[in-house]
Amino acid sequence: MLVSVYIPFVVTAVLAVLGPRLARRLPPRPAAWALACAALVTAAGWAGALGLLAFTGLAQVPQVAAEGRWSVAALRAADPVYRVVAFGSALVLAVGIVSLLVAGVRQARHLVWARRECAHLPGETELAVVDDDAPLAFALPGAPGRIVVSRGMLRCLGNDEREALLAHERAHLRGRHHLFQTVWRLTAALNPLLRPLAVAGDFVLERWADEEAAERVGDRRVVAHAVGRAALASAGKRRPVALAVTGGAVPQRVRALLAPPPARRSLPLVTGGLLLAVCCTSLANAASDSDHMLDSAQWAQCAAGTDDSPLEQPRIPVSCCDGREHQESGEHRP
Template identity: 50%
Template sequence: MIFAVWIPLLMPLLAVPAARRLAQSLPPRAAAWLLTGCAAALAACTAAALGLLTAAGALRLPPVAALGRLSLPLLGGDPVVSVPAAGVAAALLTACALAAVHRTLRHHTELRTARRTTDAHPPSGDLCVLPDSAPDAYALPGRPGRVVVTAGMLRALPPDEREALFAHERAHLAGRHHLFLLTVALAAVCHPLLRSLRAPLAYALERWADEAAASRVGDRRVTARAIGRAALAARPAAAAAHRPGTVLAATAGPVPRRVAALLAPERAVDHPPVRAGLHGRRLIAAALLACVTFSAAAALDAAADLHETVEVAQGEAAR
């Protein structure tokens, strides 16, 4: 356990760059699932490693050992090292848990505040028009989900581009894309390196919605113009105060890159270009899978080793 328990804490150093690189070569939907799944798996392994470190150190404290009827000499390890390490791990685990709870509560609070704002304006189907003059549009999840758009944004777009914008936001709602972002945000509180997955995930989700909108309206150029014109009309620095920071909007992310992708041949979406080529993508995918698998296996091995040690110590103490 001494060595295995540290592997999940170090593996994101290799897994995160590999996930970011591999996501660039995948279609948007696959990239979003890859980044989210990778973040969740690495965060779970990190939390497990911190929990095991905490338990291993706590069991070497005489009061805890006496409570569990353990023989201290058979637990192994140096208490001078393991007990302080357990204290640090326990503090980190507690901080992660508190940060995750705070992040979740803030997410729901922002959504409730935005919902109260939109409830003051009767919706038309799933569309809610706010009288604000500042151009803005976003997908507000909930039951039911709503496409929120301001009067300023409606004035900025012609009818066909409005439909493309609405289709984009509806794709966010249908795909429950806010849960992808929330999952990665919660994973990032467990390991700081996972924060760098948020930007590529947000881009993948926007591209996912772009492609869904283009398919819905049947015109990639109209969709590209809608995204570009909406981004030019919107002023991110002066975004509406009612828009939650956790929602997705068509004007977010690297808009020129998204517009270029929409104007590219449709076959390029299913097979995005990447310098490494097919062989390189396979190597990156294999490396990422190995990192996640090795991290999970190390956590399980450390847990099994700790369990075996405790059983031996209990058996000896019972003699």
Template identity: 45%
Template sequence: MTYVLFLIVLTLAIPWGGAVVAGRLADMLPPRWACWVLAGASIALAGGTVSALIGLFHVPFLASLERLSLARVLEVWPAAVPVACAAGAVMLVQLVLLVRRWSQYRSLLRRAWLVADEGTGDGDLLVIPGTDVDAFALPGYRGRRGRVVVTSGTVRTLKASEREVLLAHERAHLAGRHHLLSALADLAAVIHPALGSLREAMVFHLERWADEDAAAVVGDRRLAAAAIARAALAGAPRGRVSGYPLLSATSGPVPLRVEALLLPGPVAPRGGARLAGVVALAGTVAVAAVAVLALAYGLHEYVEYAARQLLGTPSGCSGLWSAVHALFGSGAA
């Protein structure tokens, strides 16, 4: 079962490299594209991890379905039950953490809406009491449509043009349903620790996406940069409604966002080394995503193949799995 262990390690290790490459690729793309790349990588890498764990967990159950005694399985692979138990324990922890994180998200929305109920406004805008400079996009909740929430301190401190930038920024978050992408990356990071870097990158690129939309609305990139910088400098850490994944114009690495707005707008990669680099990184992300899913599937198929060999029944496999059999050698050990 040395080869099975190799598949396990490789399947669980690929997300570390895949996350790094996906982050590099996102940095080379316009913000909107970057967010979708990060979302796709998060889903594929997290899905491959779960698939591998399921493949390990069901080994004893597969043996029973194949009418193979567990004693015979343990004779060939003594670690089968401990490994299955470990995989089951990891998935149980993942499930608990996912439920806990989702509950925290719902609790955050509930608390944010309670705060928003104190506000006044018209249309999609709510102004709540507070001396801090703060604005955030509040997703829809229990039939309520999403709103843009600002503090009264924001209205008093920022100029009308700067407030327009912040409102356009938060409206971009709502229109693009950025909270869903943010939550997806957050939940994927619970599945595999390597995906935490994708969660951080997602927050940054979602803010960059909203920054670019806001700059397009006001038609002045320098004004957008100045408004975001001033709001960040005048703002204070949130108390009543703090917490990820509420998206705010003052979240993420603000200096990098301001610097990007002071440069010409992002464009799709074209020609030369830049395009070649993007294609190469995109291919690497795709290969990593497919590889982790393929390895998880291969682990499942190899366990079935090993069970058939132990039973002494014809494998019935040809092509790819004949090659796997030739690579691994006869038998399951």
């Protein structure tokens, strides 16, 4: 356990560094799914490893050991986790759980706000055009979701570019991209090392919508022009708290749209899958070792309790006058 329990931390750090780079080498849709799965697995591994370290150190406290009926000495010999490591792990885990709850409440409020906005928007169709000179275009998740476009944005684009913009926002709603964002925000709240995955995920979602818009319109250059013009028109304006066509790194998105469609590559997926498999296997191994360790400590405590009980007086050999040895109990017979 002493080695395997730390492997999820190493895997998390490696994915935080390599994850965004690997995601850019994949088509955006599988990249989004890969990042979401990686975030969930590594966040669970992170929390599980912290919990095992915290519990192993807490189990060495004499009062806790007395309640659990296991031997502290045997536990320390099997897995000597320093108390400072155990209490530090407990503190980090507690802070992460509190941060996760706060992020969960924030995400729930955002979804409630989005649904209320959808209900208050004019019209009953998917598209809602608002009378605003500020260039705005974004998708609001709901049941169903709505696409919000201002008249100021429509005046900035041509007919083909308007079609590309609407196809982009429809792709956000059809793919339920807000759920991917929720996963990344919650896992990053639990484990701050996963924030690079959340940033890369937002870019991948915009690329996913760009590619679907390009397939719908049939011209990648039209989508690139629509993205560029929308970003230039809304430069310096307050960004809406929703999925918008101007989100992500716009220059990289335009460059990708002007290039051929991304090719399917299996190496990044295989590499990420191997890392996640190592994380899950090491955590399962650490949990199994911890269970066996506690069983051994309980058996050691039971054996120590048996050794402390009074024993019968052993029978000792004595020599008699005729030279024969008799097995007698401690008293000499005349």
